[in-house]
Amino acid sequence: MALLFRRHGWPLSLAMLLIVAFWIVIQVVLPQLLMIDFSFRPNLLPSELGGPKDGYTLGNYRTLWANDVHFAIFVKTIVASAVVTLLTFAVCYPIAFHLAYELKGPKAARLMLVLVIPFWINEILRTFAWYIVLAYAGPLNALLVWLGILDEPMRFLDGNGGVMIGMVYAYLLFMVFPLYNAIESLDPAQVEAARDLGASWGRIHRRVVIPHAKPGIATGCIMVFMLAAGSYAVPALLGSPNSRWFTEIIYNWFFEGGNWNQGAAYAFILLLLCVGFIFAMMRVFRVSLGELTR
Template sequence: MAALRRLLADFTGRYGVGVTVYVAVALFIWVVLLIILPQLAMIETSFRHNLPPDAVGGPTDVLTLSNYRYFLFGNGEAVNTLDLGVLAKTVLASVFVTLLDIVLCYPIAYILAHSATGLAARLMVIGLIVPFWVNEILRAFAFRVIFGSTGLVNGVGMSLGLWDTPVDFIRADVALYSGLTYTYILLMIFPIYNAVEALDRSQIEAARDMGASWLRVHWRIVLPAAKPGIASGATMVFMLTAGALAAPQILGGPSSLWFTQLVYQWFNEAGNWPRGAAYAAILLVTCLGFVLLMMRLFRVNIGAIGR
């Protein structure tokens, strides 16, 4: 509390009482009203029975673990391998998309921070930002067209003789992973860029003058500086990929099922809000647990990610 009071006093002295009150109210609305309370309501709903409106608040409206038990065992005693498998696939696919984004965005962020200057840097930024003026759903449909049987990828591949008949990239989930990788690419580039930009260029030049290869320079100098940015970008990309709905709905193949689609089905198609809330809570806890585990494994704290 003492640290918080010092922070508030410093902020008030720097920006004035009006700005401080505005920021405090905005943070309260954002964090408490729009994040914490809805999550608590969802968790509380997940422990309820799916009752008709006239039975809510009655003697049968009691707390229950049946919704979580259904996730684990379905309607019987056997393990619910379908839903558990969908959750595992969603987490692994989100990890794969996150790793793809890291591999693609690290060199772009480094070039943007230390190599591109003037017009080249501005063109790179414009080229990264302008495509995202298009709605996410429209971009997903664009990827479906590009990877379709008569799309650009199949057309180029067949014209070059790489394959004779159209490849079903939709069923193979290539379109889905490509679309998700592209959707969150900016959330990976700019955190890495912010971290790498602060790196003193003279350290890289000194290492090069001493004969270090580019691989060694990046491994020993650039990557440690970029680590907080990579952790921040990876956290955002992983969480948003695991929680994506539009892209899996549009780009997923017939046998592909994202865990968010199960949540959507329970809420909207089955009309079972308590079970949908339980599935949403399971996804939230799983993703948070995975992120905290990775932070501990790679020795990155929340303060480094916040910077």
């Protein structure tokens, strides 16, 4: 704080702090407090507000445990989001290592640009493009049938497969950049020393690269998991009635059922889950909150 005031002076520093405080309070704190208040109140008619029925209750939270369908979708969303996180890490780790260790200068910049350019397009449009690619009569099925890999087209959009593919692609950069930043700071001499001592590439990654990149791995996993668990557009476009996401249930409570109190309770449960996942990743990778935010 003192460094901020010395660098920019009192007037500018105070203005910056006020803007940040206003943003946090208005955009983050107050909406969350309002959502929490909604979640503990019953859904009442306007005439019943302030009456004897208008009190705090846990009924909205009990609904999730009492409704077997909603609870099953909730558990499936957690598991599927974890699988999406693992798949995204498996895809992004080789890319990040290649960018940070094997490529230098203009080559790395060009490849990074190739990764970033598709994300200049709106997420819904990119997701709908995957809908076209994965459709029963889409180009992917046509190619697989033409190559003889499939005897007949496959329905990619009937289960969770299309949702998984769409999410891995949608959140690719949120895993690549933290991994790249962490691996780039690794001293190449450590890798060369391990190679000179006869370590295999698998052992080098397991004993040298991955331990060094733990903050980047934790950050990438947290970002991808939270985005996947809270995604609505991807499962809505690429999913089917058999692959509903928990966010779709929340949307239905708010905008189709008109029960904002129940929707707020479900949303708060999802928020608690994401916060718990953050602390779990910090414990698993043994990193502090400061290391995650670097």
